[in-house]
Amino acid sequence: MSISPGGRIVVDGSPVTFEAGDSVAVAILRGGEVPGRGGTLCLAGDCGNCLAQVDGVAYLRTCQTAARPGLRVARHPAGVMPALPVAAVTDLTSTPLPATVALHHLETDVAVIGGGSSGRAAAAEAERTGKSVRVLDAHDGDEVVAIYAGPTIVVRTDHGMLHVHAHEIVVATGAAEIHPVVPGNRLAGIVTARAAEKLRAAGVDMGRLVPVNGDLVRFEGEDGHVRSVVTQDATTGAQTTTPADTVAVGLGLAPRDLLARMADPVPVIVVGDAATDQPLPPPPTEGVICGCMGTTVADLVDAWDRGYTELELLKRSSQACLGPCQGGACLPNVRSWIAAKTGQVPDPFTARPASRQITLAEASAETYVDAFRKTPLHDEHLAAGARMDRFGGWWRPWHYGDAVSEYWAVREGVSIGDVSTLGKLVVSGPDVVELLERLYPCTVSDIKPGRSRYALLLNERGHVMDDGMILRDSEMRFVLSFTSGSAANAEMWIRDWIDVWGLRVHVLDRTMSLAAINVTGPLASALLQRAGLADTPRFLGHVRADVAGVPCHVMRLSFTGEAAFELHHPVDRSIELWRALLALGDDMGVRPHGLQALFGLRLEKGHVIVGMDTELDTTPRRLGMDWAVRMEKPRFIGRASLERTAKLPDDRRWVGFTMPGPAPVEGAPIWAGGEVVGNVTGSWESPLLGRALMLGWLRRTPFPTEVEIDGRAAVVTPTPFYDPEGHRARA
Amino acid sequence: MPELDRLHGLRVVADPDALDAARWQGGDITVLRLAPDDVFAIAATGVDIDDEHAIVESEPGFAGAWLPVETVAHHLEWPLPTERPALAQGAIAQVPARVWLRDDGDALLITAAAYADELASRFR
Numbered sequence: 001m002s003i004s005p006g007g008r009i010v011v012d013g014s015p016v017t018f019e020a021g022d023s024v025a026v027a028i029l030r031g032g033e034v035p036g037r038g039g040t041l042c043l044a045g046d047c048g049n050c051l052a053q054v055d056g057v058a059y060l061r062t063c064q065t066a067a068r069p070g071l072r073v074a075r076h077p078a079g080v081m082p083a084l085p086v087a088a089v090t091d092l093t094s095t096p097l098p099a100t101v102a103l104h105h106l107e108t109d110v111a112v113i114g115g116g117s118s119g120r121a122a123a124a125e126a127e128r129t130g131k132s133v134r135v136l137d138a139h140d141g142d143e144v145v146a147i148y149a150g151p152t153i154v155v156r157t158d159h160g161m162l163h164v165h166a167h168e169i170v171v172a173t174g175a176a177e178i179h180p181v182v183p184g185n186r187l188a189g190i191v192t193a194r195a196a197e198k199l200r201a202a203g204v205d206m207g208r209l210v211p212v213n214g215d216l217v218r219f220e221g222e223d224g225h226v227r228s229v230v231t232q233d234a235t236t237g238a239q240t241t242t243p244a245d246t247v248a249v250g251l252g253l254a255p256r257d258l259l260a261r262m263a264d265p266v267p268v269i270v271v272g273d274a275a276t277d278q279p280l281p282p283p284p285t286e287g288v289i290c291g292c293m294g295t296t297v298a299d300l301v302d303a304w305d306r307g308y309t310e311l312e313l314l315k316r317s318s319q320a321c322l323g324p325c326q327g328g329a330c331l332p333n334v335r336s337w338i339a340a341k342t343g344q345v346p347d348p349f350t351a352r353p354a355s356r357q358i359t360l361a362e363a364s365a366e367t368y369v370d371a372f373r374k375t376p377l378h379d380e381h382l383a384a385g386a387r388m389d390r391f392g393g394w395w396r397p398w399h400y401g402d403a404v405s406e407y408w409a410v411r412e413g414v415s416i417g418d419v420s421t422l423g424k425l426v427v428s429g430p431d432v433v434e435l436l437e438r439l440y441p442c443t444v445s446d447i448k449p450g451r452s453r454y455a456l457l458l459n460e461r462g463h464v465m466d467d468g469m470i471l472r473d474s475e476m477r478f479v480l481s482f483t484s485g486s487a488a489n490a491e492m493w494i495r496d497w498i499d500v501w502g503l504r505v506h507v508l509d510r511t512m513s514l515a516a517i518n519v520t521g522p523l524a525s526a527l528l529q530r531a532g533l534a535d536t537p538r539f540l541g542h543v544r545a546d547v548a549g550v551p552c553h554v555m556r557l558s559f560t561g562e563a564a565f566e567l568h569h570p571v572d573r574s575i576e577l578w579r580a581l582l583a584l585g586d587d588m589g590v591r592p593h594g595l596q597a598l599f600g601l602r603l604e605k606g607h608v609i610v611g612m613d614t615e616l617d618t619t620p621r622r623l624g625m626d627w628a629v630r631m632e633k634p635r636f637i638g639r640a641s642l643e644r645t646a647k648l649p650d651d652r653r654w655v656g657f658t659m660p661g662p663a664p665v666e667g668a669p670i671w672a673g674g675e676v677v678g679n680v681t682g683s684w685e686s687p688l689l690g691r692a693l694m695l696g697w698l699r700r701t702p703f704p705t706e707v708e709i710d711g712r713a714a715v716v717t718p719t720p721f722y723d724p725e726g727h728r729a730r731a
Numbered sequence: 732m733p734e735l736d737r738l739h740g741l742r743v744v745a746d747p748d749a750l751d752a753a754r755w756q757g758g759d760i761t762v763l764r765l766a767p768d769d770v771f772a773i774a775a776t777g778v779d780i781d782d783e784h785a786i787v788e789s790e791p792g793f794a795g796a797w798l799p800v801e802t803v804a805h806h807l808e809w810p811l812p813t814e815r816p817a818l819a820q821g822a823i824a825q826v827p828a829r830v831w832l833r834d835d836g837d838a839l840l841i842t843a844a845a846y847a848d849e850l851a852s853r854f855r
Binding site: 105366367368371372373374375376378394426428429430476477504506507508510512513514570571572 | 737739742744745768769784785786788789790791792805824825826827843844845846848849850853
């Protein structure tokens with residue numbers, strides 16, 4: 001603890017004076033109040049009886065928190081756990097939460113937890129052998145809260161969190177004092193013997209102080225504070241009532257071994273009092289046994305009578321030892337109580353991190369959510385009012401404020417979309433055709449340079465892994481595209497097979513080097529002509545050409561159902577191209593579209609989104625995409641499985657549904673005959689068709705033609721829902 | 732927070748032997764061997780390479796910043812190589828990244844430009 005020379009803290013709104021060296025708890029006691037809401041105070045960090053909210057952080061041990069001027073303390077409400085603080089974040093998708101707690105790392109040969117006599121001796125011994133040593137002691141500002149495999153010791157310090165990576169760990173945490181369990185033990189004014197010594201040394205006025213070392217019967221009091229203590233003569237049985245303002249109880253010690261019990265299976269050396277077996281206290285018969293959770297001895301009896309007759313079960317059933325101190329105060333009494341019942345002393349339970357209540361910011365110090373990539377157009381989207389969301393490992397525009405208008409721009413005019421996230425691989429080499437013929441279930445050798453083909457990617461079990469385009473540049477060079485989240489996996493997959501087959505093919509992942517803009521809609525060709533592309537490629541063709549002065553690989557395909565051209569271009573030219581297209585198409589009403597509109601557009605066409613519509617065992621047949629598989633090919637990955645599963649009954653189908661009214665939530669169950677027969681994978685209330693369109697799975701045979709979704713009647717409907725002949729995409 | 736600037740150069744995937752013997756064009760070139768068959772040559776403008784199927788592309792997809800090696804090391808959960816120069820690759824501040832370690836103690840922190848903002852924000 002860092003020490004302040006003295007001053008005032010604010011406790012429940014009132015100023016309280018503290019002196020140099022005071023903890024918050026001692027300062028409050030010096031002011032004539034109690035830091036918690038009653039119960040025995042140990043002032044050693046073992047119990048939960050001094051927990052309070054300090055500067056907005058709840059569950060802090062005030063006996064371990066140094067007082068400093070201006071500190072604001074709010075005592076926890078009586079009888080209940082305080083609410084956890086909730087961060088005021090309006091949109092968790094927009095901005096990652098800032099990391100506010102620093103994390104430091106320390107490598108050392110030996111870490112000694114505890115700076116008492118045993119700890120100092122262990123440290124000195126290690127230093128004598130030439131080892132580097134770090135002593136971690138809460139009084140020096142190093143509060144150990146956890147030990148993890150590694151091993152890593154997690155330490156809270158005044159300067160943030162510290163992770164100590166030590167080759168050896170010595171636990172020298174000493175012993176804790178036994179807490180009394182008798183009627184009246186939740187009154188304020190009860191302290192342990194050591195706590196009384198600390199208060200006396202600090203000059204705190206404790207009034208009439210009565211020491212008690214055993215033979216305790218009960219505490220008596222009024223207004224929540226102890227007024228007398230009743231003891232019993234062990235020989236005669238005579239009871240004596242002694243008036244008191246403070247009772248100091250000295251009932252013995254128990255190993256403070258929480259961290260040692262937490263460390264398993266990390267090997268630690270436990271020394272000193274932490275390693276010394278101590279006699280258990282007498283079994284309690286009445287009173288609150290777990291101050292944190294309010295568990296009484298009667299609660300233990302009740303749980304025992306219901307059959308919870310082991311320590312772990314009794315703990316869970318009665319909640320004893322489950323509070324903030326993790327049994328630091330009550331475990332010896334609980335073990336004693338069980339021993340009296342069974343005749344055997346149960347071993348202490350395994351402790352779990354953290355031994356102290358730490359904040360989420362401390363727990364997550366310098367850890368991060370997965371890193372999500374930004375396309376080069378990220379700031380353009382934000383400037384256009386986009387609501388960004390995470391999708392396939394990227395930040396992507398979900399919409400720009402009006403997804404329906406974006407939809408109509410595609411269907412009736414022209415729109416641009418950022419598809420930079422698509423996976424893009426270049427493959428080249430003398431064996432490249434052989435490679436692709438083996439990888440893909442479609443034919444590849446007949447794709448002419450300048451042409452392309454849609455393809456599924458299957459695994460050995462014939463299940464759909466991904467889909468995309470195969471574009472042929474030349475005899476021995478191709479460009480492959482993949483879904484946004486799959487480029488890295490696809491690259492690994494392809495490289496593995498190249499190695500397995502010993503083929504001569506080079507692979508280069510261009511996903512983050514090339515951006516891509518999709519220009520789509522009936523006016524797309526006209527816009528591209530304005531941008532200098534005089535001859536747009538025909539459907540499934542691709543060319544390399546400058547568009548608005550930017551070198552592009554122009555690919556003619558369609559996911560939206562309208563004419564569409566993907567312009568793949570260097571990432572450092574993307575903003576220039578995006579702005580040029582918006583400017584050139586201004587009088588055409590060009591506007592960007594986000595994912596929400598794109599998903600609706602694709603749904604009208606019945607296009608699959610691998611990963612969203614598919615499951616881990618989705619086959620082309622189940623998707624209704626047998627047309628994408630050429631079983632006459634002698635060899636491709638998944639072929640043997642498809643041949644085998646083709647002989648099995650067709651028990652699952654991905655189909656279209658329609659119904660009047662709004663679209664149901666994606667994932668909605670599909671009902672037929674009173675049972676769930678499938679689920680919706682995509683839904684959209686079509687502005688053009690005026691009804692809810694859905695794609696989803698049927699998993700019951702015979703496949704029903706009439707179902708119920710979202711409490712409404714829906715019918716199975718062939719896809720595509722829109723332009724089934726595909727005229728518009730080819731226009 | 733470091734400013735990660737876009738790096739320009741050539742990306743070449745080719746036979747390892749051909750890459751070993753490649754003749755690079757341009758000034759002040761730093762050749763980073765990302766894999767046995769994969770090179771990012773910062774500032775290179777051309778290459779002569781003996782592999783007719785080599786993939787040679789202009790590479791605008793990386794961003795980088797020069798930093799003291801200690802600054803980079805603070806964000807690592809793995810040990811940096813001790814030899815110099817060296818290229819190390821892995822998670823840096825939990826972002827896929829690379830670090831080019833020069834003889835003089837400085838380090839070029841490199842990541843895909845798509846990660847640049849995220850990585851820079853983690854170096855606060």
